[in-house]
Amino acid sequence: MNVQSVLENVRAVSHEFARDRHERQTRRELVAADFDQLKAAGLHLTGVLAEHGGLWESMSQSTRPICELLRVLAQGDSSVALVCTMHPSVLSFWFATPQVPSSDQPAWEAQRAFCSQRAAEGAWWGTITSEPGSGGDIFQTKAIARRDTSENYRITGQKHFGSGSGITSFMITTAVAEGEPEPDLFFFDMRDVPWDGSTGVRLTAPWDGHGMVATQSHGMLFEDFPATRIAWQSNVRGLGEAANPFIYCSFAAVIVGIVETAIETARQQLEKRRASLRAYEQVEWARVEMEGWLIQQAYEGMIRAVEQKRALALRDTLVGKTAIAELAETAMGRVCRVLGGGSYARHSPFGFWFEDVRALGFLRPPWVLAYDQVLQRSWSAP
DSSP: HHHHHHHHHHHHHHHHHHHHHHHHHHSSSOOOOHHHHHHHHHHGGGGGGGGSSSBSOOHHHHHHHHHHHHHHTTOOOHHHHHHHHHHHHHHHHHHTOOOOOOOOTTHHHHHHHHHHHHHHHTTTTEOOOOOTSSSTTTTGGEEEEEEEEEEEEEEEEEEEEEEETTTTTTEEEEEETTTSSSSSEEEEOTTTTSSSSTSSSEEEEEESSSSSSOOOOOOEEEEEEEEEEETTTTTTTHHHHHHHHHHHHHHHHHHHHHHHHHHHHHHHHHHTTTGGHHHHOOOHHHHHHHHHHHHHHHHHHHHHHHHHHOOTHHHHHHHHHHHHHHHHHHHHHHHHHHHHHHGGGGGSSSHHHHHHHGGGGGSSSSSHHHHHHHOOOOOOHH
């Protein structure tokens, strides 16, 4: 399938999801049938290299079409869209860096092919990287990777925010290999793994977030659990800087899709009584329109920074993602105030959307880390 056919398929699935919005927004868990349906639509191909029949050609070519797929899906189901976002985002650590030093290139190409082929077979990829007390900074990880054989490791450590737990087949994480100064990237094979601790994985904190409530972003304790190390070792900073512009854009795409749907739905409701809107309601709605427009401009600017391979694409996408996080939360708060108290009831979609968009500020990098990085990168701007 090509990008256009997948987009048409995903748009049809998203419309179907939207018809069941009330039931979906009150869910507390993911439904495997949704991901089977999206796989049939071709969405899993966002994590497959073009040479293996997928949609990933290069970061500059693939960011806009993949983000469009995620934006459209978010209009139907926020939680499902966020879990699907993790799939190409995780794999971008491999895909965004096709060339590495010649001594590592053969192993790197083999691992890129392995990851892509597993996705082509229908495996969903996810992440379980963050740790309690780390502030979202992967360089603060306390997890330890013990070398098992020359190529295999076993990881021990506590993790949380394993988005898509139970749906994802593979999950990336970080840990410090024994005897090394900094953490590195690893991935777990989570297929058919029980969560009772019998094989080294124990569910410690079922996801109970206020937003994105059905993402199953569970906390897990890993004890001597097998993991595969990334083939280009000890380069997590460089791999992250290469992949992050795409990751920031894909996270933002989900929130943009939610905000677009929420504003349009609110506009349709307010149209019926626009002549009777009071002064405060009129001003707040005008601000919603302005903030919605700013969100669109920030999002487009992020995408263009990647497409044009700007030298400051990493900074531009970080600033854009952080700005959208603030604007989305503010705009959705105004929408709820204009619509009145009923908008925050469980029978209304707006209260759920409000909590969902707030998730962007807690996605990598979370607020504190994001502002640290924005400040650090401001001095390198031309």
